[in-house]
Amino acid sequence: MSQVQTSTGPILTTDGIPLKVSLKKAERKNKIRAFLLVLPLLSFILITFLVPIGDMLSRSIDDRQINTVFPKTFEVYKKWDRQGLPSEEVYKTMFFEVKNSEGYDIGKASTRMNYSKSGWKSLLKKSKRKFKKIEEGPYKEKMISIDKKWGDPEYWKALGQMVDPTTMGYYLNAVDLKYDSNKNIVQQKENRRIYNKTWIKTFKVSILVTFFCLILGYPISYLLATLPLKYSNLLMICVLLPFWTSLLVRTVAWMVMLQQKGVLNNLLVMSNVLADENRMQLMYNQTAVVIVMTQILLPFMVLPLFSVMKTISPTYMRAALNLGASPLHAFYKVYMPNSIPGVSAGCLLVFIIAIGYYITPELVGGKDGQMVGNWIAYHLKTTLNWGLCASLGAILLAMMTVLYWAYNKIVGIENIKLG
Amino acid sequence: MSQKDSFVKFEKVDKSYDGEILVVKDLNLDVPKGEFLTMLGPSGSGKTTVLMMLAGFETPTNGEIYLDGNPISSIPPNKRGIGMVFQNYALFPHMTVKENLAFPLEVRKMEQSEIDKKVSNALAMVELQDFGNRMPLQLSGGQQQRVALARSLVFEPRLVLMDEPLGALDKNLREQMQYEIKHIHEKIGITVVYVTHDQSEALTMSNRIAVFNDGKIQQISSPDVLYEKPNSSFVAQFIGENNQLRGKVKSISGENCIITTDSGDDVHALKININNNGDGSLVSLRPERVAINSSENFENNFEAKVKELIYLGDHIRSRVEVCGNDQFIVKIPNSYKGANLKEGATVKLSWKASDSRALDLN
Amino acid sequence: MKRAIKAAFFGLISIAFVGSAIADITFVSWGGAYTASQQKAYIDTYSKGSSITVENYNGGLGEIKAQVEAGNVTWDVVDVLPDQAITGCDEGLFAKVDQSSFINDMVVPPVSECVVPQIFWAYTAFYSKSAFPGKKPKNIKDFFDVKKFPGKRGIHTWANALIEMALVADGVKAKNVYKVMSTPEGIDRAFAKLDTIKDHVVFWSAGSKPLELVSSGEVVMSLAYNGRIGAAILSEGKDFEYIWDATVLEQEYLVAIKGGNEKEALEFMAHASTAQALADQAKYIPYGPMRKSSIGIIKKGEPWFIKEGGNIDILPHMPTAPKVLKRAVIADPVWWADNGAEVSERFGAWKGN
Structure with missing residues (x-):
């Protein structure tokens, strides 16, 4: 069959x-x-x-901004051996491409060229104006006489970084490296090395904030999850109330609290804990960033923790006690492992938000509390170096992806629970 | 009962949560060693509170609880050495079955080899030898129930408490588990205090049943006594099916009495907890004790009208109107005699005075 | 009934279309007392048909560039700093302007072809008189001298003006500042000078912050926008005192965004840059008009600054007053357009270390 x-x-x-x-x-x-x-x-x-x-x-x-403006110059430029100054031919091609450029191409190109070598911007602007009066060669001589920067090989070498339509320059910049004039990767000048320090600082602050949020959020979430409804609702409102207040208002409130002549220091001086001249510097530094961000991000830790803890039946603890475990042992062996999904979700959430934060560091960070987000905002709004913004952002994104991947490998993403 | 006989003893125990309402009132209870005692009652009757006080999760507001002669009110739950099966099993979801069973042994700092042995014995007892490495959520409800049972017994407690342990199971499984628990109890002879609101569960398993209502024990007896001889109308109603005839006491003579129902019929019954002529009373009568169209004559014989017939296979349940009560149930065995009743027919009902119990009116 | 609803519906649609035909102008500025002065001086008085919506921003070209690149321009007229005026004009974010009516009336020539003049404002050091009962700081050297005048200093979080001030404090003459700054050693020198106060600074980024810092005693002196200091003295009666030394003058312009309602925007900008409009603005805020003839109007009209209980002379509070101008540095937007990014990074590194 x-x-x-x-x-x-x-x-x-x-x-x-x-x-x-x-x-x-x-x-x-x-x-x-x-x-x-x-x-x-x-x-x-x-x-x-x-x-x-x-x-x-x-x-x-993307590095096509210049290629499209100076296509011919780059053709002849490629033949140059990078020794001394380029030939008359290079000067001549450059001359005509600047002179005959239309619209705003030159402006955009000069912004990009300025990233490689400060000074290109005004040089091109000035040259565009003055080239109109020049009718014939020798162009090399005449260009140098307009501005002696044209006779500086460093400017010409800087162009070499832009020959290709794509560049790793922005990424190098984002980790304190750069191309030298021969397109070798070298360290950034020491007094311009800021990003690696900022990356480390960003991680440090984010980890600290996540840690403090967990330390402060865990007990309160436990209380919230175990209290009878009428009390837990009230407490929940207390946790969420700051959440509904404007971020700026809260940050400013912290300034009033923490500054040297602020509430906290005044109290400590009044109660003779501190001498008047030894007031603590709690504001405008990394400490302030950690304190304020911890307070601001606390709800993001409490909410997932709470919603997970809410699902942990109180009978687990009772069962553990009944089976002979001391309250502490029962908590550690039974309650905590069951709250891990909430801990993971809360930590990941807080860390992700913290790592890209910029308003709070901007306001209370002072001289050493600036994070990567602040530099992104700065380049986005002020220098318009969006390529650098993008590379900083992409690195952040990549780091988050790696973190997520590692998390998934170690803990398993299915263990995350938001409720 | 002497102190020695009572393994668990409640003495004048009161419990209030809010200082206004007593959920347990003046509880006095003795449970001898090895007994299977069930606390039965509707929800809110205080039975679970009693259990929680025994386990140590609630403290008595007044009175004392003794375990094996020692007061235990000041002993924390983890030091009482009482096993417990919780309503939803409370198996630790992050541990395997084996780890769950090993937990009480580990906290007692037993040696690993000892633990392994006890765990596998416990698994064998509930016939789950092959499931030790599963997570609790990978098991069926019945299997989880058995693990919970094994876990409450694995550390060999002196007393096991069970808080509606079968409530989440379906009917067939529940019945099967009732027998299993009963057998395990018989085999190891441990003292069990069991809480349920399911009377058939209580009748099946227990040595004794304490019926709770309104924070008090209404009656505490063996299952048969409780069923056959309820001593209050609450117990009569709560346990098993029950016909009730409402009326007033006409006369009392010794153990017997006559009750005149509201419809004017005189019913002969046993005097249980009525005192004076003229008092209100409910006469309680089990349906299976009523004969229909019987040739025999008992003390009580009445004409009744058949209102409704429900075919239930082994018997036919008929609702009739008698003595002014139209919710009166009679169970007619589906035997070779056949019943041949029709709805609307008039029949003769008869029953013994000793089967009808005149109870209080509550 | 249905017909009535239909009619109402199409009516509304046509109103919406007519509404957008008379183009409204969105005017974007920095907010606070400054925008209030613009509102009173030339927005409220504008009557050419376009209604004007005012929005605030925090500077920078980021939003403008995003709007232009996305082809969704919602801002029409924006109040910008000179280096942004240059970059934005170069990159084609701003519309070109006919500058013939004011080009010969300006204190300094306009930085680009896309702008109409507004005001000079300045980074100025100031202190609270109560903080120095004895000897008072008189020049920028004192600001950088923490031995002579102990206490914290408030400075802003970006490099502009700080480099210039540091150099003057280090002995460079105001008019030579940019010459020195154009050499690598010059920048090193400025940072070396900044190092001397590094452990004594509190940073601010919002314009109102330095006033709070000085009022609360958090710092003993601070740099600030001169208009904010002036407003605090004039309107709130604060006991602040300027240090009119190495004041760094910055220019402020209006531009029209390309792809916005250019025609209406340019009409409005012509109205907003007349000598009278600029002079009127000084009735409400102590910034210096960029047109020469505006100063004349103010001088004739003194006391010019409007205050309840009697107007006040405004010229002494202006960063363009002759005695201030003599010791001031006029910021060079071209230098900053070239070197801003590099110096900013270095400044960031300096701050963080």
Whole structure:
């Protein structure tokens, strides 16, 4: 009997169509329906999330701004041996491409060139104006007479970094490296090395903030999850109240609290704990950033912790006690392992938010509390060096991805629970 | 009962949560060693509170609880050495079955080899030898229940408490588990205090049943006594199916009495907890003790009208109107005699005075 | 009924279209007392049909560049700093302007072809008189001298003006500052001078902050925007005192964003840059007009600054007053456009170490 069945081909429906084909057909409709249901969200995410991220990633390596303005110059430039000054031909091609450039190309190109070597910006602007009066060669001489920067090989060598349509320059810049004039990767000048320190600082602050949020948030979440509803609601409002207050207001309130002539220091001086001249510097430094960010991000720790702890049945603790464990042992062996998903979610959430934070460090960070976010904001708004912004952002993104990956490997992402 | 006989003793125990309402009132209870005692009652009757006080999760507001002769009110729950099976099993979800079972042994700092032996014995006892490395959530409800049972017994406690342990199981499984628990109890002879609101569960398993209502024990007896001889109308109603005839005491003579029902019929019954002529009373009568169209004559014979017939296979349940009560149930065995009743027919009902119990009106 | 709803619906749509045909102008500035002065001086008085919506921003070209690149320009007229005026004009973010009506009336020539003049404002050092009962700081050297005048200093979180001030404090003449800054050694020298106060500084980034820092005693003196100091003295009666030395003068311009309502924007900018409009602005805030003839109007009209209970002379509070100008540094936006990014990074490194 069983022999007969195993030897037959695919199972057929009563109509003689193979069962799998028939099943697929029946399910296609469902699939299309499901797809149509997610389509709005999918396109929304595509437009508002994936496209901008793709754009950002492309900006971080895109270096076509100049190539399109000086195509001929770069052709002849490639032949130059990078010794001394380039030939008259290079000068001549450059001259005409500057002179005949239209619109704002020169302006945009000069901004980019200025990243490689400060001074290009004004040099091109001035030259564009003055080149109009020059009708014939020798161009090298005349250009140098307009501005002696044209006779400085460093400017010409700096162009070499921009020959290719893509560049790693922004990424190098983001980790305190750079191309030298021969396109070797070297360390940034010592007094311009800021990003590596900032990266370390950003991580340090984020880890500290996450740690303090956990230390402060865990007991309060435990209390929230175990108190009767009427008390826990009140307490929950206390936790969330700052959440509903403007970020700026809260930050400023902290300034009033923590500054040298602020509430905390005044209290300590008044109660003779501190001498008047030994007031603590709690504001405008890293300490302030950690304190204020901890307070601001606390709800992001408490909420996932609370919602996970809420699902931990109180009978687990009772059972553990009943089985002979001391309250502490029961907590450590039974309650804590069950709250791990909330701890993971809270920590990951707080860390991710903290690592990209910039308003609070900006306001209370002072001289050593600035984080990567502040530099992104600075380049985004002030220097317009969006390539550098993009590379800083992309590195942040990559770090988060690595973190997420490592987390998934070690703890397992399915252990994350937000409620 | 002397101190020695009572392994667990509640003495004048009161419990209030808010200082206004007593959820347990003046509880006095003795449980001898090896007994399977069930506390049965509707929700809110205080039975779970009693159990929690025994386990140490609640403190009595007044009175004292003794375990093996020693007061235990000041001993924390983890030092009482009482096993407990919780309502939803409370198996630790992050530990395997084996780890769950080993937990009480580890906190007692037993040697690993000893632990392994006890754990595998406990698994064998509940027939789950092959499931030791599963996580609790990978088990079915019945299997989880058995693990919980094994865990409460593995450290060989003197007393096991069970708080509605079968409430989450479906009917068939529940019945099967009732027998298993009963057998385990019989095999190891441990003292069990069991809480349930399911009377058939209580009847199946217990040596004695304490019926709780309103913070008090209404009656404490063996299952058969409780069923056959309820001494209050609450117990009569709560345990098993029950017909009730409402009326007033007409006369009392010795153990017997006559109650005149509201419809004017005189019913002969046993005097249980009524005192004076003219008092209100409920006459309680089990459906299976009523004969229908019987040739025999008992003390009570009435004509009744058949209102409804429900076919239940082994018996036919008929609702009739008698003595002014139209919710009166009679169970007719589906025997070779056949019943051949029709709805609307008039039949003769008869029962013994000794089967009808005149109780208080509450 | 249905017809009525239909009619109302199309009516609303047509109103929406007509509404957008008379283009409204979105005017974007820095907020606070400064925007209030612009509002009173020339927004409230503008009557050419376009209604004007005012928005605030925190400077920088980031948002503007994003709007222009996305082809979704919602800002029309923006109040910008000179280096932004240069960069934005170069990169085609701003519309070109006919400058013939004011080009010969300006204190300094305009930085680009895209701008109309507004005001000079200045980074100025100041202190609270109560902080120095005895000897008072008189010049920028004193600001950098923590031995002579102990206590914390408030400085801003970016490099502009700090480099210039540090050099003057180190002995460079105001008019030679940019010559020195154009050499690598010059920048080193400025940072070396900044090092001397590094352990005594409190940073600020919002314009109102230095006033709070000085009022609360958190710092003994601070740099600030002169208009903020003036407003505190004039309107709130604070006991602040300027240190009119090595004051760094910055320019402020209006620009029209390309792709916005350019025509209406340019019309409005012409109105907002007349000598009278600039003079009127000084009634409400002590910044210096960029047009020469505005000073004349003010001089004739003194006391010019409007205050309840009697107007006050405004010229002594202006960073363009002759005696201030003599010791001031006029910021060079071209230098900053070239070297701003590099110096900023170095400044960031200096701050962080």
